[in-house]
Amino acid sequence: MARPPNAWTPAVGEPAEDRLVRELVTPEGVDLRVRLAETSERAAAFLLDAAIIIVGLIVLTFAAIAALVGTGGNEVSGQVVAVIWLLGAFLARNAYFIFFELTPRAATPGKRALGLRVAARNGGRLTADAIFARNAMRELEVFVPLTFLISQGSQVDAWLDLLGIAWCSIFVFFPLFNRDRLRVGDMVAGTWVVKAPRRKLMADVAETALAGQVAFAGRGAAFVFTQAQVDAYGAKELHVLEDVLRRTEARTIAAVAERIRAKIGWLRGESESDYAFLDAYYLALRGRLESRLLFGRRRRDKFDKP
Amino acid sequence: MAELRLKSVRFRAEREADWLRLEALVDKAERGSAASLTDEELLAMPVLYRASLSSLSVARATSLDGALIDYLESLCARAYFFVYGARTRALDRIRGFFANDWPAAAKAAWRETVASAALTALGAISAYLLVMRDPEWFSTFVPGGLAEGRGPDASTAALRATLFDTHHDQLLSVLATFLFTHNAGVALLAFALGFAFCVPTACLMVVNGCVLGAFLAVFIQHGLGVEVGGWLMIHGVTELFATMLAGAAGFRIGWALAFPGERTRVEAVGAAGRQAAVLMGGVLCMLFCAGLLEGVGRQVIQSTAIRYVVAATSGVIWLTYLYAPRGGGPALARG
Numbered sequence: 319m320a321r322p323p324n325a326w327t328p329a330v331g332e333p334a335e336d337r338l339v340r341e342l343v344t345p346e347g348v349d350l351r352v353r354l355a356e357t358s359e360r361a362a363a364f365l366l367d368a369a370i371i372i373v374g375l376i377v378l379t380f381a382a383i384a385a386l387v388g389t390g391g392n393e394v395s396g397q398v399v400a401v402i403w404l405l406g407a408f409l410a411r412n413a414y415f416i417f418f419e420l421t422p423r424a425a426t427p428g429k430r431a432l433g434l435r436v437a438a439r440n441g442g443r444l445t446a447d448a449i450f451a452r453n454a455m456r457e458l459e460v461f462v463p464l465t466f467l468i469s470q471g472s473q474v475d476a477w478l479d480l481l482g483i484a485w486c487s488i489f490v491f492f493p494l495f496n497r498d499r500l501r502v503g504d505m506v507a508g509t510w511v512v513k514a515p516r517r518k519l520m521a522d523v524a525e526t527a528l529a530g531q532v533a534f535a536g537r538g539a540a541f542v543f544t545q546a547q548v549d550a551y552g553a554k555e556l557h558v559l560e561d562v563l564r565r566t567e568a569r570t571i572a573a574v575a576e577r578i579r580a581k582i583g584w585l586r587g588e589s590e591s592d593y594a595f596l597d598a599y600y601l602a603l604r605g606r607l608e609s610r611l612l613f614g615r616r617r618r619d620k621f622d623k624p
Numbered sequence: 625m626a627e628l629r630l631k632s633v634r635f636r637a638e639r640e641a642d643w644l645r646l647e648a649l650v651d652k653a654e655r656g657s658a659a660s661l662t663d664e665e666l667l668a669m670p671v672l673y674r675a676s677l678s679s680l681s682v683a684r685a686t687s688l689d690g691a692l693i694d695y696l697e698s699l700c701a702r703a704y705f706f707v708y709g710a711r712t713r714a715l716d717r718i719r720g721f722f723a724n725d726w727p728a729a730a731k732a733a734w735r736e737t738v739a740s741a742a743l744t745a746l747g748a749i750s751a752y753l754l755v756m757r758d759p760e761w762f763s764t765f766v767p768g769g770l771a772e773g774r775g776p777d778a779s780t781a782a783l784r785a786t787l788f789d790t791h792h793d794q795l796l797s798v799l800a801t802f803l804f805t806h807n808a809g810v811a812l813l814a815f816a817l818g819f820a821f822c823v824p825t826a827c828l829m830v831v832n833g834c835v836l837g838a839f840l841a842v843f844i845q846h847g848l849g850v851e852v853g854g855w856l857m858i859h860g861v862t863e864l865f866a867t868m869l870a871g872a873a874g875f876r877i878g879w880a881l882a883f884p885g886e887r888t889r890v891e892a893v894g895a896a897g898r899q900a901a902v903l904m905g906g907v908l909c910m911l912f913c914a915g916l917l918e919g920v921g922r923q924v925i926q927s928t929a930i931r932y933v934v935a936a937t938s939g940v941i942w943l944t945y946l947y948a949p950r951g952g953g954p955a956l957a958r959g
Contacts, residue, residue, distance in 0.1 A: 350704060405805060446721075447901045448897075450904065451900065454815055457812040458813075508891075524633045608686065608688055
C-alpha cells in the first residue's frame with residue numbers, strides 16, 4: 319500500500335521480523351508465535367561461546383603450570399599441559415555445548431546472552447540425542463573448515479585446500495540459504511534456535527495515563543474528544559503512541575502531540591500540557607478501539623475503516 | 625475511578641499476580657533444575673501456565689496493550705518449554721542409553737556397519753597387495769608422521785622394537801589422551817561427513833583401511849605378522865569397530881538425505897540424525913576404552929599371546945553387548 323510521506327513508521331509487525339515468526343501451537347491450542355533467531359545473532363552467540371572456551375583453556379593452563387611450579391614438578395609440567403590442551407580442548411569443543419543445552423534453559427552462555435534457546439522443530443521435547451547430534455555436526459561446520467584454513471599447502475595441495483574451503487563453505491553458510499535459518503546440525507537433529515527473551519511486565523500505560531487524568535480533572539479541566547476525533551487512528555498508531563508515552567522524551571512528546579492535534583483538529587487549551595493531552599488521547603483511543611474489538615471489529619491502522 | 629478504567633486494564637489487574645508467580649517459578653526452574661522446585665510449586669506450574677495461556681488468548685482478542693501481549697507471549701513460551709520440555713533425570717537417561725538405546729541404534733544400523741566394514745576391508749586388502757608388490761606404495765598410504773620410521777626400508781630389528789617399545793619418555797596418560805582425542809575427532813568427522821551424501825565418509829573408511837593394510841604389509845614382509853597382529857588388535861578390535869560404527873552413523877544420515885522415502889527430506893534426516901547421534905555417543909565410549917587399551921594396555925602388556933587374548937575378549941564383549949538379543953520391554957523413552 320502506498321503510504322503518505324508523513325506516516326508514522328511502524329513499530330510492531332515489521333515485515334522484516336514477520337519473516338522469522340513461526341507457528342508453535344501448544345497442546346492447549348494456542349499459537350505461541352515463536353520468533354526464530356537471526357543468523358547474525360547466532361553467529362554472535364557462537365563467537366561468545368568460542369571466546370569463553372578459549373579463555374577458559376588459557377586460564378586452566380596457567381593454573382596448572384602455576385600449581386606444578388609450586389610443587390616443583392617441572393619434569394612433567396609439559397605433559398600435564400599437553401593433557402589439558404588435548405582433553406580440555408576436546409571436551410570444551412564438544413561437551414561445552416552439549417552440557418549447557420541439556421540444562422532447562424537449553425542455551426549456552428553465549429545464546430543466553432542474546433536471548434536465544436534451542437527448541438525441537440516439531441514443538442515437542444528437546445531430547446538428549448538431538449542435542450548431541452546438533453553439536454556433533456559442529457565438526458563439519460567449524461573444525462573442518464578451520465583445518466583447511468590453517469593448512470599451508472603448496473602447488474597441488476594449495477589447490478586442494480582451496481577446493482576444500484569452497485566445499486566447506488556450503489556447510490558453513492548453510493543457515494543463510496534456508497528460510498528457517500537451520501544450520502546442518504539443526505537439520506540433522508530436528509531442532510531450531512528461537513528467541514526466548516526474558517521480558518519484564520511493564521506498567522500499563524493506560525493506568526499511568528488514567529492517574530494523570532484524574533489529577534488533571536481535579537483541577538477543573540478535562541479532555542472530551544468527539545467520535546470523529548477518536549476514529550482518526552487504528553491499533554498500529556496506538557502502539558506507537560504507547561511507545562512514545564513509555565519513553566517520555568520531551569521533544570518526541572511535543573512533536574507527536576502537535577501531529578495529533580493537527581490531524582484531529584484539536585485547539586490547544588491555555589494551560590494544556592502535551593503530556594496530559596497525549597495521555598487523554600491514548601485513553602480515549604484505546605477505549606474506543608477496544609470496545610470496537612469486543613464487537614469483533616479490529617481496526618489495524620488509520621487506513622482501515624473505523 | 626474504578627468505572628473509568630478500561631476493561632483490559634481491569635482484566636490485567638485481576639490476573640497479574642498469577643503471571644508474576646509463574647514468572648518467578650520459571651525463573652527458579654531455569655536457574656536450577658526441576659529438582660529445585662518444591663512439590664507444591666511443581667503442581668502449581670502447569671495450572672499457572674494454562675491460566676497464563678488463556679490470558680494470552682483473551683488479551684490477544686480484547687486488549688491493545690502491546691507490551692502486555694509481548695510479555696505474555698514470552699512468559700508462555702518459556703513456561704511451555706519447561707512444562708513440555710525434557711525432564712528425565714540425567715541418571716535415568718544414562719541408564720537408558722547403555723541398557724537400550726545404544727545397542728538398539730547399533731542393531732538398526734547393521735547394514736551400514738557391514739558397508740563400513742566392507743569398505744575398510746577393501747582399502748586394507750588393496751593397500752596390502754600394492755605394498756607387497758612394490759614397497760614404494762607405502763609412503764602413498766601412510767603419512768610421514770604416522771609412520772614414525774616404520775617404513776619398508778627399516779630393518780627387522782627396528783620394526784620389532786617399535787612393536788615392543790615402552791615409551792618411557794612419555795607419560796602413558798598423555799599418550800592415551802592423545803589417542804582418544806585424535807580417534808574421537810576422526811570418528812566425529814566420519815559421522816559429520818556423512819551429511820555430504822555418504823561419499824566423504826566412504827572415502828574416510830577406505831583410507832583408514834589403506835593405512836592398516838600398508839602397515840600390515842610392511843611388517844609381514846619382515847616376518848613379524850603374528851607380532852604386529854597382537855600389537856594392532858589389542859586396541860584395534862575396539863577402535864576399528866568404533867570407527868566402522870561411526871562410519872555407519874554417517875552413512876545413515878547421508879542415505880536418509882539422498883533417499884528420504886515417503887517422508888520429507890528434512891524429517892527423514894532428522895529421524896536418522898537422532899538415531900545416528902545415539903550411536904555416536906556409544907562410539908565415543910568405545911574410543912575411550914580403545915584409547916586406554918592403546919595408550920596404557922599396549923605399553924604395559926608386552927606379550928603377544930596376552931595381547932591376542934585381550935583383543936579376542938574385547939571383540940566378544942562388544943559383539944554380545946551390541947548384538948545379542950535381549951529381553952525386556954520396549955526401549956525407555958529417550959529424553
